Amino acid sequence: MFKKGVCEKSLGDYEPARQTLERVVREFPRRSFFLSQLADTYALMGEVHLAKVFFREAFFHNPAEIELAFLESEMINRLISRVKELGYEPPLLQEWLPVYGVLYGVFTVKRELKSLEYGKLRQSIYALEGELTDEHADRRTIIPRLLNRYFWLMDHYRINNEEPLKIQDTLYKIRLLDEKIYELYIH
Template sequence: MIDRSVQTILQPALVFLKQGDLEQAHISLGRLLEQDLENPQVMYTLKGVSFWLDRVRYSQALADDFLRGEYIISQWKPFLDYIKKKGDFNEPIIYALKCSVFTIALRLYRSLLNGTEPVHNTAEIYRKTGLCYKALGDYETAIGCLRYAADLNTNSSAIPAELADAYALSGEVRLAKIFFREAFFKNASEIELCFLESEIINALVTKVANIGFTGEELLEWLPVYGTLDGVLNVKRELKALELGKLKQSIYMLENELRQKDVKNKKLLVPRLINYYFWLIDHYMNGTVEKIKIDEILLRIKLLDEKIYDRYIR
């Protein structure tokens, strides 16, 4: 937290940041430093502003607004890693910096959508526009952009994950669970956790991280533990084509895991377990004989007995 007297001093700079004006924020902080060279909160804020000024200036040399927006958005995770090393995670200051960054990025993406030139990567532009609106707290507009992006690109897992996050932040928990489950089914490793802010997903991430998983392995285990913990418990019926693709994916993963020199086993096991969960749900909603479900349960047991024990409880 910021001391109240310090917050009053920082207020003009924080206002500039929330408006997306890094230059004026930097000038304001420079004046404060002239009055108090030892103020740690001013120094902390200045480090954040300097980080982003460098990135924005670099982005201006890139070829077009799409590349500039992509570069700025891509620096959010490195920034979080950087600022955590500079001291306590100061929420009001980080929030003001977040507003600044995503306001700047939003201007770039909106210029592409509002311009007269034909645009490529339309789905990605709408995805990032929605992401910016979500970061700035305009969840209704974010949902509209992300739903349109999802219609344009049905293969993306990042889009439904961010759509789920926007629904969760707006209080639509059931829809959030539907789209989070969908995202992790499509491709867990494509999801960018640094852009997800809702409690429903971050509590799950924390729990799985505390087990000891990190990186892509953590991403692949999220839908498994999300199913076990009831986070991803709003389900839908598979279409015939989806069922065929699911069975084919299961067959390929099983064959891959049988190989002696299998690579990425740590990623393939949780992915296969998640696919088994989907197949069991499909069988339970239909008229399939119980022996088929028992067969899938046995395969889960052979992969991970602890997961099996929790699943059948």
Template sequence: MAIEPVPGLLPQVYELLKSGELEQANRDLARLLQQDLENAEVLFALTGVTFWIDKLKRARESSTDFERGEYLVSQWRPFTAYIEKTGRIYEVGMYAIRQCVFTLALRFYQSLYREDGTAQEAELYRKIGLCYKSLGDYERALHLLEQAVNADRDSPAILAELGDCYALCGEMRLAKVYFREAFFQGANAVDLHFLESEIIRRLISQVQALGFSGQVLAEWLPVYGVLYGVLNVKRELRALEFGKLKQAIFALENEIKDASEQSRLVLVPRLINHYFWLIDHYINVNDDKTRINEVLLKIKLLDTDVYNRYTV
């Protein structure tokens, strides 16, 4: 009986991966490699699968299914960094591995999910939603992320994932609202690595091109999101929210006075973003223009370039 060529067998392995059959895919890839020792795509897939065989083994050593899911999800970023260093990336293989990882993580999380509508932890809803989003099932992802935001309306991570999912579904107005809210509530709590929509990936690339990275990048995103006209859907603040905004600004202004240069890298964009929200509020309530000018002057003192772009 003739042996089927390696290129014809690889799609079968990829289908195994997509269904979460990591161990079987590993065995099949090892056999394929014996047939063609120099097949670069097989080597790529085997490198990825070997990485995840080890991670799945470690995940299973965790004490709860939630921790097992958390471990797998936490390893996606290191994996992408690792695989980029190996050279050429085969997109079809990478996609299959991604499907495998998030299918496995989803199984762990879903074992804890109750279908009867009983309220559960917001983070569980978020992680199940994240898995569905990563698998391309945006409708289910939205359902879970909406459950998450109902359980915790102030979580930057949840708000950002919900914004991302709305963007992937083409609901740009809602996406912009949730992204803007997420970065206002706490840019440092948003995991940029898992945001996939074009609107936010493009903004991230633009701000990275300015030389920002890490937490500093996250803090500047909402500022440049406003300056570039991306995060341009705004909402009115309730009286209580306005009071909290004023308190937060007062605290940031005091903190920045004695802050080190390193701390200022984060505090300056955070304060500017708060000023943007304050100006929007004054405009919405038709407040005295002198108040707006006072805030604009504060922005100018912090960053002349931002002031010039904002007031053009």
């Protein structure tokens, strides 16, 4: 069914592609490759809001799973080009796309996390922070993943009007991780 949806999208049959890919995503809601194709279809249909929602979700779950060569929309390809200009190539490119997607105003659609999602986000952050202390860990991959999760955490705090101290603590962690990203994020 997924291949059918991608073929329909490639042929410009966007409405049937959307319907097919939505069915696939209902069955596999956390598969980044499927989510990215649905997002790309929405972008090609001119449904920018929904495209941003699904691209952000896709790049949150597993950016390494997303095959950039299969993305056709101008919105995502402009972002890919801009991040490539910064010197990132696959597979690191996929890891940095959600970070710069937030900074460049592409991944602007936020959503409230369910309590279970918030718990999983906190666990994921804790695990990645732990990995950073391992001298054998690949920091090049961990840092953008952690930054992306910090951005989601900041969104959660803002949506839920959390105390400013939590926001300041997360901003401090972003700053420690990457001063340049911190400066871009706060400005």
